[in-house]
Amino acid sequence: MAAYQQTVKLANKSIILNTIREQEPISRAALAQTLGLTKATVSSLVEELINEQYCYQTGLGKSSGGRRPLMLQFNEKAGYSLSCDIGVNYILTVLTDLRGSVIHEISRSFDTNDFTRTVMEIKVMLDECLVKAENAPFGLVGIGFGVPGLVDKNGTILTTPNLDWTQSNVKEIFEDQYGVPVVVTNEANAGAYGEKTFGSARHTSSFVYVSAGIGIGAGIVLDDRLVMGAGGLSGEIGHTTIKDEGRSCRCGSKGCWEMYASEMALLRSFPENGHDLENLLSKAETDAAVRNALEEIGYYLGVGLTNIIHTFNPEKIVIGNRLAKAERFIAEAMYASVKERTLPQLYNQTDISFSRSYYYAAPYGLTAFNIETFLQKQFLPPATAGSTPS
Template sequence: MKQSWNQSSMKHENKRLVLQQIIAEEPISRADLAKRCGLNKATVSSLVAELMDDSLVKEAGIGESSGGRRPVLLYFSREAGYALGLNVGTGTVEAVLTDLRGTTIAQEHFPSRDKEYEPTITVIEEAVEWAHRVVPPSPHGIIGVGVAVPGMIDHSGTVLNAPNLQWRNRPLKCDLEDKLKLPVMIENEANAGAYREYQTRSDSAESLVYISIGTGIGAGIVLNGSLYRGQSGYAGEIGHMTLDFQGPLCTCGNNGCMELYASEPALVEMAMGACLEDCKDFDSLVNSAGNGHELALSLFTEAGRALGSGVISAIHAYDTKHIIIASRGGEWMKNAVRDTVRAKALPHYRDDLDLVFLDTRLPVASLGVSGLMVDEFLKGRKGFEKAKE
């Protein structure tokens, strides 16, 4: 007998619930699962059997008896498949292969000699070929490819505008799925970073803002436990927050945007305008600051004050305790950012603020988009959707 749509939908949701509970509380018995999920034992046993058939759950070990037979314990099969997370930059594609728990299995960088669209697609194909070579044997293999891009992404996976890559209206998801023959997810780089930070925080934070500073400045926002993308998917363009209506013209067409005061190109331009010795690029500016050069340090301080103004607007707007800033110049901006927030933010917002500067050597965006790919795999597998007859 074929199940009705409602029956199929309910089974789908119950199956997801059981899997989520196993992931959250492993090792766990079927009896405890039934209590946690509010389902009867027969239903839980049936759903667990299907999850085991899907290779997503396994039995291992015996639990303590509460009076009857000792229960068999259930675990999530993190090695049932692997996700590939890619972060596309202006000179490299960073690749991280993870298991279904987000643990890094392998990591590599692929130089992209040309930031044009088609050559970058070729580099991504090279990264996927590498992943196929290094991935361990598993029932599901590589379950998908997540790609983080510093730009505006719509719901179809089209890159509408990535200024530092000079991409406009590029159907990246469609193009990659045609070439790779794998599920592909495209996500804004800051959103991916925000999701990874939310996943890994130990204090169970429900809301945070992750600010990524590079060629531009973008923010990823998690509100009430969910990644906030906005009505059209473009939320987080914090770099185009106006700090000075009479300020210089921005590439977006407005004046005085925060990117003009705190992004990497802005700092390099200011350093060259001030005739800072040996300032060819942002790396050399960072080196000068690291060597204690007073002019370089003063430029980072001014950038920190501008960034602090943006942070104040973010905490006032979103009422979040957690602000995470990822910047290669964070070490020399952080004091100015904190001083600005302490001086200008309303007391109720600043008193309990957790302001963190992140080590940018960590592959946060790659791990974040890999985690998002895993979530999609676990939530939307065809095996979950199929109504059995």
């Protein structure tokens, strides 16, 4: 087969498979109609996809007059994906199938300041997850890492402002160890992509995911695309200034948003608490000082959200990461603060909510990156260098 025809065929297979993933269960006739391909082309490519175990035939669908059609579904058991959300004070590893359903997860409180110890701990956790994986034709398709730091477009970690890492070659270490593609990205971008793919922003084309943990980062999706910026570093919104001569930040600047509205800002007010957010939240029920501190966090969260609304005019802002746990103590002050300072025209167009799946937002996004990277690679045309079109 000519290289050109081969390329077209692979592209069509890839489009068919992606349409099955998005619209399953779907019949061959519906695929042909949706994609503008002939029924014969669809049938022969679907046959290949079934033989290669990317999809399978399921029960009968509704008839539109004639025989009830056989429906097709994506084979979520064709492989599995690992993702690892590295926080400043925790590690979360998640094993999922190719539809993003969680097979196994491990969450540990862990001081990730020491790079070598952190890498060792992650390997232990990933291996514990892998024990739970069942046999699958493609096995492990990739590992994704979300890190609290600046990560460029190639997955190189440039700096981790809240961690004292002196080396950061996560991609190389884990590619060597596991022999699969490794995706490394900023945890807020991963979270945004998770909300976009599997979460509450699935049907929203312009939204901002605000990851409020020890620091604050944002993943920005405009017109259905994750905005990465010139070097892949967009979304460092925790370091925008909200007080010009304010508290000194680890980034070297003063008055950064995350010095007032993050988990760190809250915990620093209660040093005797042992830096335990859950403990502090349970104290808030009875302790007015804790409640007041939480309300202040809500107020400053609203100040920064106002800047986001005026800059991007998003349909939706989703607040995720650990501070989402504090919703019932911070929400009222936050909404009031936003309403007070946002132009009404913009205010009315923006829905602000707390992530329901905040815990999984980053792993979900990483899972989506892994699966997409894998499927793209599977349908790449063979190298055609040196060949001439015939």
